[in-house]
Amino acid sequence: MTAAEVSRALLSLIEWRVVQDIDGAVHDEVIRRVLALPTAACAESVDFQEAVAVLRSPAYAWSDDGIGAGVVSGVRLVLRYAALVPPMVILSSVRWWWGPTAAAGVLALGWLREREWRGLNALQISMQPVIRHGYGWAEILAGRSDAKEVRVFGLADWLGEHHRVTLRDVLGRTVAARRRLLRTELAVCLGWIAVAVVIFMSLADPAMRGGESISRFAAAVAAVNALFTVAMANVGSDAVEAAMPAVHAMRRLRTSPAQAEPETDRSTGTDVCLSKVTYAYGTRAVLNGVSLTIRPGEVVAVVGANGAGKSTLAKLLSGQYRPTSGTVSTPPASYVVYQDFVQHELTLLENILVSAPEADMAQLHEAARAVGVDHLAAKLPRGWDTTLASGYRDGVALSGGQWQTVALARCLLAASCGAGLLILDEPTAHLDVETELAVFEQIRNLRRDAALVMMSHRLSTVRRADRILVIADGRIAEQGTHEELMTSRGRYAQMFAVQAESFETRAG
Numbered sequence: 001m002t003a004a005e006v007s008r009a010l011l012s013l014i015e016w017r018v019v020q021d022i023d024g025a026v027h028d029e030v031i032r033r034v035l036a037l038p039t040a041a042c043a044e045s046v047d048f049q050e051a052v053a054v055l056r057s058p059a060y061a062w063s064d065d066g067i068g069a070g071v072v073s074g075v076r077l078v079l080r081y082a083a084l085v086p087p088m089v090i091l092s093s094v095r096w097w098w099g100p101t102a103a104a105g106v107l108a109l110g111w112l113r114e115r116e117w118r119g120l121n122a123l124q125i126s127m128q129p130v131i132r133h134g135y136g137w138a139e140i141l142a143g144r145s146d147a148k149e150v151r152v153f154g155l156a157d158w159l160g161e162h163h164r165v166t167l168r169d170v171l172g173r174t175v176a177a178r179r180r181l182l183r184t185e186l187a188v189c190l191g192w193i194a195v196a197v198v199i200f201m202s203l204a205d206p207a208m209r210g211g212e213s214i215s216r217f218a219a220a221v222a223a224v225n226a227l228f229t230v231a232m233a234n235v236g237s238d239a240v241e242a243a244m245p246a247v248h249a250m251r252r253l254r255t256s257p258a259q260a261e262p263e264t265d266r267s268t269g270t271d272v273c274l275s276k277v278t279y280a281y282g283t284r285a286v287l288n289g290v291s292l293t294i295r296p297g298e299v300v301a302v303v304g305a306n307g308a309g310k311s312t313l314a315k316l317l318s319g320q321y322r323p324t325s326g327t328v329s330t331p332p333a334s335y336v337v338y339q340d341f342v343q344h345e346l347t348l349l350e351n352i353l354v355s356a357p358e359a360d361m362a363q364l365h366e367a368a369r370a371v372g373v374d375h376l377a378a379k380l381p382r383g384w385d386t387t388l389a390s391g392y393r394d395g396v397a398l399s400g401g402q403w404q405t406v407a408l409a410r411c412l413l414a415a416s417c418g419a420g421l422l423i424l425d426e427p428t429a430h431l432d433v434e435t436e437l438a439v440f441e442q443i444r445n446l447r448r449d450a451a452l453v454m455m456s457h458r459l460s461t462v463r464r465a466d467r468i469l470v471i472a473d474g475r476i477a478e479q480g481t482h483e484e485l486m487t488s489r490g491r492y493a494q495m496f497a498v499q500a501e502s503f504e505t506r507a508g
C-alpha cells in the first residue's frame with residue numbers, strides 16, 4: 001500500500017467520523033428542540049413538522065445527504081479552490097495575465113454551475129409538501145402499523161398507484177432540472193477543455209518556447225494540468241448542494257415562532273381554573289369563552305357531540321395547548337390519558353412506570369392491582385418483563401381493552417406520586433361495561449385528593465360524576481349532577497334518553 005493510499009484511507013475514516021458527529025449533533029438538536037416546545041400545539045405546526053421531517057430523513061427533500069456530508073464536502077471544496085492558487089501563480093509568472101484569466105474562468109464556470117444547483121435546490125424545497133404526501137402513501141404501503149388493512153382490503157395497487165401519481169410530477173420536474181444541470185456541467189467541462197487547449201497552444205508556440213527556460217515551460221504545463229484536474233474534480237460533486245434542504249430546514253426550525261412561545265404556567269394552587277378560555281385551530285374557534293373551576297377531589301365528566309371540543313379541553317387542562325385567549329391554571333402536576341394513548345414497545349413494567357419513573361414497586365403494584373393489570377401480568381410469558389408488542393421474543397400484542405387498563409394504571413400511579421389533576425379522555429371506550437364500572441370505582445377510590453376530569457360518551461359512567469359539563473357550540477351549555485340535568489330536560493337529558501332507548505332496544 002502506498003503512502004497516498006494510506007492517507008486516502010485515513011482521510012476517508014476521518015471524514016466519516018466528522019459526518020457522524022455532525023449528523024449526530026443535528027439529530028440531538030432536533031430532539032432537543034422538539035422536547036423544548038412549550039406545548040403540543042407548537043409541534044403540530046406544519047412548518048415545524050416539515051422541517052423536522054427533512055432533518056430526520058433527507059430523502060423527504062429528495063436529497064442524498066445530510067448536513068454532515070455537506071459540511072465535509074464544503075471543506076473539500078474550499079481546499080480544492082485553495083489548490084488552484086499555486087498553478088495560477090505559476091501561470092502568471094509565465095504571462096502575467098494568464099493567472100487572473102484562469103481565475104476569472106474558474107469563478108465564472110463555478111458560478112454557472114452553482115446557479116443551476118441553487119435552482120434545483122429551490123425546486124426541491126418548494127416541492128417538499130408534495131414529496132411528503134407521496135412518501136405518506138409509501139409509508140402506508142410498507143409500514144408495520146397499516147399492514148393489516150393493506151392486506152385485508154387489498155389496497156396495495158391502489159396505494160402504489162397514488163404513490164406513483166403523486167411523485168410523477170415531482171419526478172418529472174426534478175429530472176428536467178437535473179437535465180439542465182447536466183447540460184451546464186457539460187458546458188463547464190467544455191469551457192475548461194477550451195481554456196486548457198488555448199494555454200497549451202500558447203505554450204507550444206515556438207516564439208514563446210524560445211524565450212522561456214525549459215523548467216518554466218514544464219512548470220507551466222504542470223500548472224495547466226493541475227488547474228484542469230482540480231476544476232474537473234469539482235464537476236459532479238453535489239454534496240454541499242444536496243445538504244441545502246437540510247440546512248434550510250434547520251434554519252426554519254431554529255427561527256420557528258413555536259420556539260419563541262413562553263413556558264406554560266403551572267399554578268401552585270390546588271384548584272383547576274379556566275377563565276374566559278378561547279381556543280382556535282388556525283382561525284377556527286373550537287372553544288369560545290369557557291370559564292370553569294374544579295376543586296381538589298372533585299370528579300367532573302365532560303360530554304358533548306363528536307367534534308364539540310372535549311379533547312381540546314383535555315389538552316388545555318394538561319398544558320399541551322395554550323389558550324388562544326383567557327387563562328388556564330392547574331395544579332403543578334397532572335396526568336392525562338388520551339384517547340390515542342401511547343403504546344410503547346417496552347415491557348409491561350416500563351409501560352406503567354413512564355407516568356412516574358420515581359415510583360416504588362409497592363405503588364406500582366397497587367395501581368396495577370386496582371385496574372386488574374396484575375392478573376394480566378400473571379398470564380404473560382415473561383410477566384412484568386414481557387415486551388408489549390409482537391415481533392419481539394416472547395413479546396405480546398395486547399387487546400385494545402388490555403392496553404386501556406395499562407393506560408389507567410399509569411394514571412393511578414401518577415396520582416399516587418402526587419399528581420393533583422387526572423384527565424381521562426375516553427378512558428373506558430374499549431372496556432366491557434362490567435370492567436368499566438369496576439375500574440371507574442377503583443380510580444375514584446385510589447386517586448387521593450386529585451381532581452378527576454373525564455371526557456366520555458358513555459353516560460352510564462358519566463352519571464356517577466360529581467358534576468357533568470355539556471359542551472356545545474364552543475361553550476359549557478349545561479352543568480350539574482346527573483339528577484339535576486335530567487330534571488332540567490336539556491341536551492344531556494336528550495342524550496341520556498337516546499342511549500337508554502338504544503340499550504333497551506338491543507336488550508329487547
Ligand SMILES: Nc1ncnc2c1ncn2[C@@H]1O[C@H](COP(=O)(O)OP(=O)(O)OP(=O)(O)O)[C@@H](O)[C@H]1O
Pocket residue numbers: 044281286304305306307308309310311312313
Ligand atoms: N390538531 C387539530 N388541528 C385542526 N383542527 C383540529 C385539531 N384537533 C381537533 N381539531 C378540530 O377541533 C374540533 C374539536 O375536536 P376535539 O377532538 O376536541 O373534539 P371532541 O369533542 O373530543 O370529539 P370526539 O368526541 O369525536 O372525540 C373538531 O372539529 C376537530 O376537527
